[in-house]
Amino acid sequence: MNRKPYIRKIPTTWWLQNGSYRAYMLREFSSPFIAIYTGVLLVGVIRLYQGPEAYDAWLTALQSPLSIGFSVIALALALCHSLSWLKLLPQVMPIQFGETKVPQAVLVGIHYAVFITVLIIAIVVIKP
Amino acid sequence: MPELTIDIEVLRYRPETDDEPSYQTYTVPYQDDWSVLDALNHIKDHMDGSISYRWSCHMAVCGSCGMMIDDVPHLSCKTFLRDYYPNKVKLDPLANFPIERDLVVNIEGFLEKLESVKPYLIHAPDDPLNETEYLETPAELIRFKQYTMCINCLLCYSACPEFALDPDFTGPAALTLAHRYNVDARDQGTAERTRIMNTEKGVWPCMFVGACSEVCPKQVDPAAAVQQIKVASVFDWYKSLLPFQDGE
Ligand code: FES
Numbered sequence: 001m002n003r004k005p006y007i008r009k010i011p012t013t014w015w016l017q018n019g020s021y022r023a024y025m026l027r028e029f030s031s032p033f034i035a036i037y038t039g040v041l042l043v044g045v046i047r048l049y050q051g052p053e054a055y056d057a058w059l060t061a062l063q064s065p066l067s068i069g070f071s072v073i074a075l076a077l078a079l080c081h082s083l084s085w086l087k088l089l090p091q092v093m094p095i096q097f098g099e100t101k102v103p104q105a106v107l108v109g110i111h112y113a114v115f116i117t118v119l120i121i122a123i124v125v126i127k128p
Numbered sequence: 129m130p131e132l133t134i135d136i137e138v139l140r141y142r143p144e145t146d147d148e149p150s151y152q153t154y155t156v157p158y159q160d161d162w163s164v165l166d167a168l169n170h171i172k173d174h175m176d177g178s179i180s181y182r183w184s185c186h187m188a189v190c191g192s193c194g195m196m197i198d199d200v201p202h203l204s205c206k207t208f209l210r211d212y213y214p215n216k217v218k219l220d221p222l223a224n225f226p227i228e229r230d231l232v233v234n235i236e237g238f239l240e241k242l243e244s245v246k247p248y249l250i251h252a253p254d255d256p257l258n259e260t261e262y263l264e265t266p267a268e269l270i271r272f273k274q275y276t277m278c279i280n281c282l283l284c285y286s287a288c289p290e291f292a293l294d295p296d297f298t299g300p301a302a303l304t305l306a307h308r309y310n311v312d313a314r315d316q317g318t319a320e321r322t323r324i325m326n327t328e329k330g331v332w333p334c335m336f337v338g339a340c341s342e343v344c345p346k347q348v349d350p351a352a353a354v355q356q357i358k359v360a361s362v363f364d365w366y367k368s369l370l371p372f373q374d375g376e
Contacts, residue, residue, distance in 0.1 A: 002143060002144055003143065003228070004143035004144075005143075005226035005227060005228055005234050006141055006143070006148065006149060006226060006227040007226050007227075008223070008227070010292050010293065014289060014292065015289070017199070018200075018339070020337055020338055020339040020342055021289060021337060021339065024289075024335065024336075024337040024338070024339075028335075088336060088338065088351075088355075090352075091338075091341070091349060091351055091352035091355055091356075092352070092355040092356065092358075092359060093356075093359070094352065094356070096267070096270060096271065098267050099266050099267045099270055100270075101270060
């Protein structure tokens with residue numbers, strides 16, 4: 001028998017093909033922004049160590065329009081990133097009691113509750 | 129009343145004459161209880177006997193009728209014309225696999241991967257339990273039952289962008305089956321399988337896109353199995369750093 005398998009090409013735009021690919025790409029795309037923001041925070045810690053003037057200069061730099069713009073984008077992407085992981089979490093760590101599996105919605109719900117509580121504590125208690 | 133019809137656009141590829149595939153459209157009678165497979169059978173029986181596609185059970189059990197329906201992997205026996213009518217339905221062979229002929233793909237690579245993960249119970253030859261029965265409690269069964277539902281239809285491979293980019297990636301269904309045996313209390317083959325799954329073609333190329341679980345017609349959730357193997361594999365790696373290993 002004559003076999004001549006045909007291999008289809010993958011378009012470079014494959015990641016635009018459907019919603020789950022796009023969501024995945026957004027999650028990946030958010031990573032550098034989160035990394036840069038972590039770097040900015042790290043610089044803050046170093047500036048704090050260097051003394052009050054250095055720290056104040058860092059705080060002032062954060063208030064520049066460029067810095068605020070970046071922070072807003074980084075915040076939005078960090079939210080997308082974190083929430084996408086909350087959604088995926090029950091698949092990674094299923095919990096079972098005896099013969100019953102804890103429903104995925106319950107696991108996600110608990111994590112949302114913890115996430116929101118920590119957020120509120122961060123905003124209310126750790127006010128500047 | 130004139131008979132209702134629907135257009136079925138099928139990717140044809142005849143290796144003896146064609147250099148590349150091309151679409152051919154068939155206009156078939158529309159019946160709201162017809163699956164896409166019924167339409168294909170109508171074409172084969174009454175319009176064009178040369179068309180090739182796989183099927184067997186017509187009840188979402190054998191896993192052989194998977195294809196891309198309007199660019200989404202589906203079982204053609206479980207997908208109904210009424211969900212597309214009055215639009216045309218576009219049929220392609222399962223994505224990411226070489227096309228053998230028309231809607232038939234070459235799945236040899238998958239069969240090799242499936243075999244490579246040792247999807248069967250492994251017991252040590254000197255295990256005293258070999259002489260008796262291995263019991264599995266309902267609680268133990270629940271840990272892996274969903275993974276036993278896989279029918280090897282390969283829709284997950286067609287949805288997986290990692291497999292699209294790297295055909296050597298072991299892939300969702302084979303890894304899921306490996307996990308199914310790893311978490312089976314009767315099995316002692318985890319160490320053997322871990323060696324295979326920790327290679328660069330094992331679990332690690334998976335980027336957790338999750339598309340495999342979305343298209344699975346049996347709610348197996350292969351993405352979950354693959355991530356759980358990753359977690360186990362990380363623990364395994366940390367354990368290997370400890371000075372005292374199992375059995376020493
Ligand atoms: S024909 Fe068996 S699964 Fe569709």
